[in-house]
């Protein structure tokens with residue numbers, strides 16, 4: 001297949017491009033390098049089946065440049081977005097602008113090219129929904145916009161999902177994938193990064209791991225290989241595993257069922273790295289952070305045949321090994 005991956009130099013996008021090339025597809029990866037790292041694509045950048053386009057995917061001329069590479073696309077994985085909690089508060093309008101407009105633009109391109117479309121949404125699209133686990137069709141609950149800007153991101157993903165559902169009416173074949181806290185060795189660990197990346201970064205810099213609040217907030221961390229498998233299946237399958245159902249319009253939660261508190265995570269990172277520096281608990285976190293986020297993945301399991309196969313302990317050990325073998 002000819003596949004377009006937006007956000008290709010990002011954390012998930014770079015692994016996805018590598019996997020699609022490995023599977024024999026022609027892949028164009030586009031990224032404006034706002035957060036992406038071109039080096040993530042080092043293993044495929046010279047591959048004859050791969051092209052990298054640097055630019056903002058909400059610009060027509062950038063989409064034209066993507067199209068010119070192999071001519072149209074049968075599949076688009078739309079991952080370009082501004083992700084990373086600190087941005088949600090600091091740059092709420094940019095988050096809304098980029099996340100909504102790149103989605104509208106790529107949806108229109110998919111309609112033009114007749115491509116299948118996979119939208120990288122997020123569990124944040126459920127807002128502050130308190131009922132766990134989050135089902136594929138749980139309702140979203142957002143607090144008053146007076147309170148904080150955290151939901152610039154979740155709100156943008158919710159609007160993206162609405163736009164995708166609306167585009168089905170034009171005949172677009174589209175699916176929604178919601179990864180639950182993906183982690184891997186390319187996860188950035190700077191102040192704008194995500195928790196596992198930041199904790200490993202702290203250990204490597206010989207600093208203490210920071211635990212926001214009392215650390216009782218929980219997440220379901222999902223190894224990058226499992227996340228990539230979810231995207232690949234969501235992009236490849238036209239029907240459910242049993243052949244009974246078309247997958248267009250479906251959404252898939254892609255996450256581990258292992259719910260872990262952030263305090264527990266910090267302890268596991270101490271164990272896997274052997275650091276002698278104790279975590280610091282009670283560090284001020286981000287206002288409005290969700291307390292729990294647990295997926296129900298039954299649609300992904302039943303319709304895609306997806307299974308989460310990497311336990312947190314195995315995954316953390318693998319990531320630490322990769323980080324320390326490539327300094």
Ligand SMILES: NC(=O)c1ccc[n+]([C@@H]2O[C@H](COP(=O)([O-])OP(=O)(O)OC[C@H]3O[C@@H](n4cnc5c(N)ncnc54)[C@H](O)[C@@H]3O)[C@@H](O)[C@H]2O)c1
Pocket residue numbers: 006007008009010011012013030031032033034035036037055056057058078079080081082083098102120121122123178179180181182183
């Ligand atoms: N990492 C996770 O755990 C997670 C969880 C839920 C959802 N997601 C979603 O999955 C997708 C990928 O996430 P990630 O963790 O790899 O994030 P990331 O920040 O590493 O990747 C996003 C990429 O998009 C690029 N980008 C931003 N604006 C762009 C634009 N206008 N044009 C072209 N490229 C642009 C960035 O430079 C970056 O490389 C995002 O849509 C994110 O919201 C990720």
